[in-house]
Amino acid sequence: MVRSSTFNKFFITTTVLASIALSGCETTTSGSSARVDLGDLNDQLNDIVSNNSCTASFQCKVLEVGERACGGPSRYVVYSTLNNAQEQAEQLAERITAAEKSSDQALTVNDCSPVLPVQSLCISQQCQAIEIK
Incomplete structure (x- = not known):
């Protein structure tokens, strides 16, 4: 009977400790799924701005997209407002920037170049990027 009582105490103690240890665990979004979402957002933006046709330079816009660990955008996107939804492109760029800011992965991959x-x-009737030096 002493043996059974000791075993029961051991079993209960082990169960309680395991429950406490596991209660701190929760499901989180993995870095890979965050990257997939970021990839999807970038694909959506690229689809929206793929038609760069224009008739005048005022139709050509530049979006700052993303967030680098050392500051500034991770890239610039040139697009035309002639056949593209400017507001939708700006909203996607903001979502990508917010996702990169919150993603530790995006901040560690960055080399600050x-x-x-x-x-x-x-x-030639196409919006084109001209680097400012």
């Missing part, structure tokens, strides 16, 4: 700002011009 300079991303030169660009200007957009309508050249």
